Amino acid sequence: MPLIKVQTSVDAPESAAVEGMLKTLSAKLAQHLGKPESYVMTAFEPGVAMTFAGTLDPVCYVEVKSIGSMNSGQTKAMSQDFCQVIQEKLGVPVNRTYIEFADAKGAMWGWNSSTFG
Helix, strand or coil: CCEEEEEECCCCCCHHHHHHHHHHHHHHHHHHHCCCHHHCEEEEECCCCCCECCECCCCEEEEEEEECCCCHHHHHHHHHHHHHHHHHHHCCCHHHEEEEEEEECHHHCEECCEECC
8 A cells, every 4th residue: 555645846747757757656666665566556746835945946745655664774765766756757856855754554544445454
């Protein structure tokens, strides 16, 4: 059930670029967590009213959620990887991207009329 959700102040690029970015993030998240990509969900919200450091310059907020425990080595590697993708695809500088990593309990995540716990 890994999820990566990208919210950004920049406008959406063309749909093919968005689809490519989401597919890249999906594959990378599955690889980093060692989970099947068939369970990975991605989401993209462009044009969100946001500030960072008191300015309206391009900014990005990313949520990464997964059942189980992510360790500091994984989160550091994901942060580097995802920031690079976002900078390349959206033009948001790495120092203007926050990423929140959250471990979820299986019983707190529903799918297919049930839960994972």
